[in-house]
Amino acid sequence: MFGKVVIANRGEIAVRIIQTCKRLGIQTVAVYSQADRSALHVRLADEAFEIGPAPAAQSYLNADKILTVAKTSGARAIHPGYGFLSENDEFAEAVEHAGLVWVGPPPTAMARMGDKLVARQVAQKAEVRVVPGTGEMDSADAALVAANDMGFPLLLKASAGGGGKGMRVVKSAGELPSAFERAQSEALRSFGNPALYLEKFVRRAKHIEIQVFGDTHGNHVWLGERECSIQRRHQKLIEESPSVALSEQVRQQMGQAAVALARGCGYVNAGTVEFLFDVDTEAFYFLEMNARLQVEHPVTEMVTGLDLVAWQLRVAAAEVLPLQQEDVQCRGVAIECRLYAEDPLAFLPDTGRLKVFLPPHGEGLRLDSGVVQGDVVNAYYDPLLAKFIVHGADRTQAIARMRGGLERFAVAGVTTNLAYHRAVMADADFQQGRHLTDFVDAHKMDVSLSQEVAQTLAQGAAYLYQQRQQRLEEAFSKAQDGWPQEGPH
């Protein structure tokens, strides 16, 4: 195992990786932008290096700077986390070229999976069904011709995409030109590649993905599935494992398809194969493969009892996978809610100082947080503050634990989406597992303060208000007492 690892990321995932490294006795080296000088991941790491100004392009995406840090610190490996440089195969290659270990898949597999159009071909070769779609579209006009053939609604996607960036649902021909322009500029800005393609839009679908792992000795396993149907702007909000929608037979087929795909591209380390599951036909279609650790990996950890970051490090150190397929066991139900610094209605980000950040404690609760009380949330990076994860013996217990936990979660100073998550936990369709990928748009959640809760809060707040008034009045009269009433005697 490595003596020292550079963590080329920030926020909760950097903190998460540091924690496993500490447990394995690995020294950690953090990198940070000028905006993150006092961030939690910097404070927790054994060493930390500033790599540039706040904008990610000049810091967390600065490959040369990060390689220099690795050399200066004497680290043996680089863990990229997710986002930023994690899916950049040229960076992975540069890391290996510099004689360092890349904690991730081989650059060749990354390149093939990173291009969604190539990934679709790999899937087809492994005999995994893909969503019907087009090749690269050069212009909005070309896209319009293809779209009229395919029929609406459809999805416009960035070939180099991820995280919902450069992706648009197009409902009619009239919407296509402006959607094309916006998606293209977003794709260029986010990935440096403006290529777009079209995909059929499956109306009644769930998003289900399989966690796969490969080692350098040719072994591959899959670690159950995650359902991530609840997404806003094509970014996941709530994830769970297992999915209520899968029969054991379909689950096995999906797992085997994912492993076949991983083998097909010589995949090593952690990866996620995403599928669209048509609830009416129970058919599943390959969407894409994410060649990195996924944000929602904790739900898999909660049901399998495994530490996936530890697995990543072991595999990177050329060890054999710790388990074989028949030894993988999933127990109970895990749910994750992503705590974003955004309002729960329009999902627009908020910034400011976290004056209060007090998570609840209790059985089956886990928090992966990148922040602590007093930290400042800025507008430079993704608004994900933390991930709140619960485990229960069954789904009913997990939902109850999540709901109770959210209600006891105290955050002030920055608006967060706690109320949205609580509303989903109370939603009948979600509780019965009928939630689909259109959930956020189709189910407007009531996140307003109810009269019932207001009455409870009013009692406490009005009482504290009076106490404060009294203290202020006493302080005021004391201050008056302090003034000399007459001249000196």
Add this chain to the structure above:
Amino acid sequence: MGWVVSLNDVAVALAHLPQQAKLTVLGEHVWQVEVAGRLAVFVLLPNDTGLEVWWLGQRYELHVEREQVHALRQHFLVKQQAASAGYVVMAHMPGLVTQVKVQPGYEVKRGEGMVVIEAMKMENELRAPRDGIVSDLDARVGQQVEKGHIFCHIVSDGD
């Protein structure tokens, strides 16, 4: 004469202010209140104008006032809101201005794109809330704006 406790626009009428409350301190500024078996965890923080309550991740301005005072404040609040509704184009999130599609004096139609801002890698197009003429434009490409920044007013002959 009773009291009204309001959390933003949710008002609770009380005959008397509570002389006691079942409160537990969970942390600095963090309380749990219990009323008739119902629990609520909230944060109470002082701010420039008084006190604010945070519940389930959202902020609520707290007002504890006599009925008449509450009624009077509501009266002025409603008038003020009516006066500004739809007349301004405002940044709903902090971010960087990446496109400005209008100029002062431009005539815009309701729904027309005006300004594009980007935050956290997300693009957001602000559209005209109604037909009218762009005035007092304060938007330029590269400008970093705070949430609540007013980009322009939209005026019309009817104003």
